[in-house]
Amino acid sequence: MSFSYRTAIHWFRRDLRLSDNTALWNASRLSETVVPTFILSEWRGDHHWTGPGRQQFLCDCLASLANNLEAIGSRLIIRQGKAIAALETLIKESKAEAVFFNRDPDPFGRETEKKVQELCRSLGIECHSYKDVVIHEPDEVLNGSGNPYRVYTPYSKNWFDQPKPEVLGRPKQISTPSEISSLPLPSLKTWGITLDSSLTMISAGERAARERLATALSGPLLHYAVKRNDPAADSSSMLGADLRYGTISPRTVFHRAQKVADEVETAEQRKSLHTFLKQLAWREFYMAILGHYPEVLDEEFNPQWRHLQWDAPEKDDAFDRWREGRTGFPIVDAGMRQLLATGYMHNRVRMITAMFLTKDLHLDWRLGESHFMRHLIDGEIANNNGGWQWSAGTGADAAPYFRIQNPWTQTGRYDSNGDYIKRWVPELAKTDPKRFQAPPEPLDPLADDYPLPMVDHRTERDRTLEIFKVHKDS
Template sequence: MPSYKTTIHWFRRDLRLTDNTALLHASADAETVVPVYLLSDWKADHNWTGPARQQFLCGCLDSLSNDLKSIDSRLILRDGGQVEAMRQLIKDTKAEAIYFNRDPDPFGKAMEAKMRELAREIGIEIHDFKDVVLHEHDEIANLSDKPYKVYTPYSKNWFTHDKADDRGRVRVLGKTPANLKSKPVPTLSRWGLDSSGANLIPAGEKAAHNRLKTAFDGILQRYADDRNTPIGQTTSMLGADLRFGTISPRQVFHRAEKAIAETKSGSERESLYTFQKQLAWREFFMAILGHFPEVLETDFAEKWRGLKWDQPEDFPDKWKAWKTGKTGFPIVDAGMRQLVATGFMHNRVRMIVAMFLTKDLHFHWIHGESFFMQWLLDGEIANNNGGWQWSAGTGADAAPYFRIQNPWTQTARFDLQGEYIKKWVPELAKCDAKAFTKAPEGNSPIADDYVLPILQHKPEREETLARFKAHAGG
């Protein structure tokens, strides 16, 4: 028997009807669940998002709104400050409780605290649930009950914990009162943004399930061998879905379990397991952020705090060259152009461009972190910070500072035929791919309409090593 007449489900980064923990509980506990999404009020520039990500969000909200209609419900969109909007909605609906899924990042947690305060003040109940992760940051601890700072022991422990099942699709939410006001599904103009011009993957729960199907139709069975190849689809492409919650981590993990059970091939099993380990990386970085939220402001490794970095404003041409994919390093330029053109960049190339920014240009990772957050559809505060600090050598279980990737040799290893580079840097389409694997000699560019490299890798590498050594005092 439902215990409430009316409750609110506060949609946040869980924009789906299937295996949505809080929504399913709300549906079981109330006669009517009013589904709401609270729109942010910022305008134009934002450090952590940009037009491509907001466009994807709009698509997810549109899809959610249609899915809710199909079960005779209605997505209510409100704005005007999240707390005030929620206060008004409680008044309009006479809701007796708010249901939501917990957010692992500090900004989401801060908003949850405000909602708890509001509920206390009004005298209604709050029910919050684990949903965004398989294991929350304080669930996986070492033998001394302390957080892990290294991935491998964390992931070994992570795999030993039982994983909740996919709980299925919500069927009934009750009819949303017809007189409840709602804003329309937003477009970019709401935030004062113009189209990014990027060609985005389709948004929404159905699109996420199509991607899941494609990924397990052979791609992830070859993941261990192929995942470092940036051309073609070699990874799941589920990052944005996990970020906006159009799919749950349980659905992804258990789909991999099913594929492991279905195959007789040892190498396919290994690949699928390697893929599951990426879900553990996701939760490792979320745990790092949960336990050490200061990583958003500073280096995780205390010993590297205060290291000498250059400022982008002192080298505006180099900063611009990196952002626009005009550094003269084909693999770096291809990655940056893929990012701006699609809101996605392959993981191997993310590492290359991040090392280039931090180790060749000597800019602090925080600048690259923010640029990625503005463009990546899968921009996830914890993973992005983890990836940047890993590349800079300052993070938890990071690449040691002296392991500096050389963009030319990385190209020889991962894009030997130059297919990825030719796809994203059309000026180089007709070049011999060998030219992408070593710096051009003298003053002649790789192609007439392509820039000369803005720097030489070797001396910049030495400069980085010198800075780290000097800071370490040796």
């Protein structure tokens, strides 16, 4: 077999798997030896956009990846520092003739990629980058005038119409030069942080991701169209963190779900699987929005709503009460506590809690965005920003500002038996669930040790409408 390179580096980023990994597949095909490398970030203590749960998930993904590499005769090389400096050292040490990586859709990742390409050019070696994190990159799905879509429905139609790339294989064997040194696998100590011991997270790694997909396709996703809004039912795939860290590829998820959709017996099951596939298009819509409009990380997507006046987070302890699940709105508190306990929150409840923060407490969506990023194991910059701006009414194809969900009626619609609320708010275990669907009277709390609602929804709704209207007219 003839190779193009004697040694190449595969730079792992958010693609922590061996199967169907485009850059790794090509690196292993074209190179006699491969240095599979992950570069740890250097921050310590506190990070605006991640937290102990997600870092622990990352550590577990890396441990699993290292095992998988060993099983095919290779080793994971861990380095720490700025990606450019670490790669430069490694290129020189290993005498690598090429660097392979999968492209990252977020602006920070793309900035680093440009520098890596310049580095390779300056060192006179090849640099190969691939589409892998998404099925269609932002520039592949454009409207008739060649511009990015700002609305989901036409985007998704175009997205579905495009031919889908096939799934690649899994390298059978990779040789890695024995003299290349590696740091030990990271732990939370690497960043000087500790995990709350009560956090119960999903398991990490490529096998766990494959099992989650298989489980989802064998049951929950067959009823997804009807059940996906029921937060007490295990009705979704739970693949968010896997897609975030690339322990499974979006191509694999798409083709497996499509295959099941082709084989199922009822129209309802087919519809369910199609509804699920639409979520993959939402993921790529938000990645395209972030790719084309990176300013959404700082300001409102819709220019009309920039510089809205939000309240101070300290006012009445509002932000703390929301974060800790002590608002006195059972569905909101259940969601916020699910997030703290598991690093996950059901999609419907993400919308309710986000709308509550912005429309009932009048707090800046960026506060909530950062809190979610610190706690969600599936924290994904593009989806999170999209979800927050949607809920705040400021984003791409967002809920219009005057459509304000009422947490009490949302409870009646999506958790009418109170199963979800009772699971996460034990103080309410003995309360009649019908009482979760309307505000309690001031002298009649839902339980002795549960707070009265911190605000009156109708009053705050009117205030939101006023704030947006005044801003619009100004």
